[in-house]
Amino acid sequence: MKFSNRLMERLIEARRIVALTGAGVSAESGVPTFRGNDGIWSRFKPEELATVDAFMKNPQLVWEWYAHRKKIIASIQPNAGHVALARMEEMFEQFVLVTQNIDNLHRRAGSKTVLELHGNIERNYCMKCGSIFANDEVTIQAGAPRCEKKYEGLSCDGLVRPDVAWFGELIPEDQWKQSARAAESADVFLSIGTSGVVYPAASLPLIAKRSGAYLVEVNTERTALSDLADEFLEGASGVVLPALCDRLKGTIRSPGTIV
Ligand code: BJW
Numbered sequence: 001m002k003f004s005n006r007l008m009e010r011l012i013e014a015r016r017i018v019a020l021t022g023a024g025v026s027a028e029s030g031v032p033t034f035r036g037n038d039g040i041w042s043r044f045k046p047e048e049l050a051t052v053d054a055f056m057k058n059p060q061l062v063w064e065w066y067a068h069r070k071k072i073i074a075s076i077q078p079n080a081g082h083v084a085l086a087r088m089e090e091m092f093e094q095f096v097l098v099t100q101n102i103d104n105l106h107r108r109a110g111s112k113t114v115l116e117l118h119g120n121i122e123r124n125y126c127m128k129c130g131s132i133f134a135n136d137e138v139t140i141q142a143g144a145p146r147c148e149k150k151y152e153g154l155s156c157d158g159l160v161r162p163d164v165a166w167f168g169e170l171i172p173e174d175q176w177k178q179s180a181r182a183a184e185s186a187d188v189f190l191s192i193g194t195s196g197v198v199y200p201a202a203s204l205p206l207i208a209k210r211s212g213a214y215l216v217e218v219n220t221e222r223t224a225l226s227d228l229a230d231e232f233l234e235g236a237s238g239v240v241l242p243a244l245c246d247r248l249k250g251t252i253r254s255p256g257t258i259v
């Protein structure tokens with residue numbers, strides 16, 4: 001795969017890289033994307049599964065959906081795209097990975113600086129007392145799991161929910177602030193495998209571009225961002241990213257050092 005001289009120059013000169021990832025990066029691991037013909041939202045209505053109102057109305061249904069997805073995600077592995085991003089982190093002085101994905105595959109692939117905008121499917125929390133629970137601490141029962149923490153001898157009994165961001169909910173403030181700050185100071189911003197329609201995540205490439213970053217998109221299809229991007233790299237992230245990594249290897253000797 002060929003990469004432009006301009007892209008290679010910008011990457012070699014870059015000190016700060018930000019990569020924003022979406023569901024497309026996990027597609028090659030077997031996690032379905034949300035939009036498009038085979039996407040989750042072609043079969044399920046987001047307002048029936050991914051809002052707090054939907055959860056309060058039918059916690060059992062929403063939990064069944066999450067239990068199914070938790071099972072799929074626990075049984076799959078990071079793919080070559082995840083691994084390439086973890087390798088890239090080692091090559092640059094600062095490499096911030098911002099993900100909309102909740103599947104934890106970036107960390108499992110070895111990425112260290114990961115900001116999670118939409119939460120993590122491996123965590124759950126009590127809506128009453130805020131206690132955090134790992135998946136193996138949650139018992140899925142009729143209705144929905146209940147918090148078993150004891151306060152002054154009495155069980156909390158609050159509803160436990162997955163620690164993910166649903167539509168209409170604020171995304172985690174600390175993750176957002178760090179992401180926006182990283183986007184503002186990025187030399188190169190990579191938008192990978194996301195349709196770029198969900199805000200505020202979708203504003204990160206715009207913030208980066210406005211602040212002078214070189215904007216690169218990796219996607220199997222063009223998106224609303226493509227015309228604004230300085231480069232559109234068409235293809236699967238599991239193919240494009242390892243190729244880019246190989247091209248960078250031998251060009252960048254140690255973080256920030258041009259060979
Ligand atoms: C490949 C590939 C391969 C395939 N290689 N590529 C401004 C304007 C309009 C609306 C809003 C706005 N600001 C806020 C809103 C409301 C809303 C929103 O954005 N709505 C729009 C959809 C219209 N946003 C929110 O509600 C957010 N909260 C918020 O803003 O709080 C403030 C607020 C509060 C109250 C009222 C109003 C504002 C929260 C958003 C939470 C999103 N949650 C979900 C579910 C997470 C939990 C779960 O999974 O169970 O997050 S929805 C879903 O979409 C999921 C994803 O992270 C997110 C983004 O999807 P993504 O990753 O882009 O996936 P796809 O499927 O869309 O795209 C995949 C791409 O990959 C495609 O382009 C393919 O071509 C490509 N691809 N294979 C490379 N191998």
Ligand code: ZN
Binds near residue numbers: 157
């Ligand atoms: Zn509780």
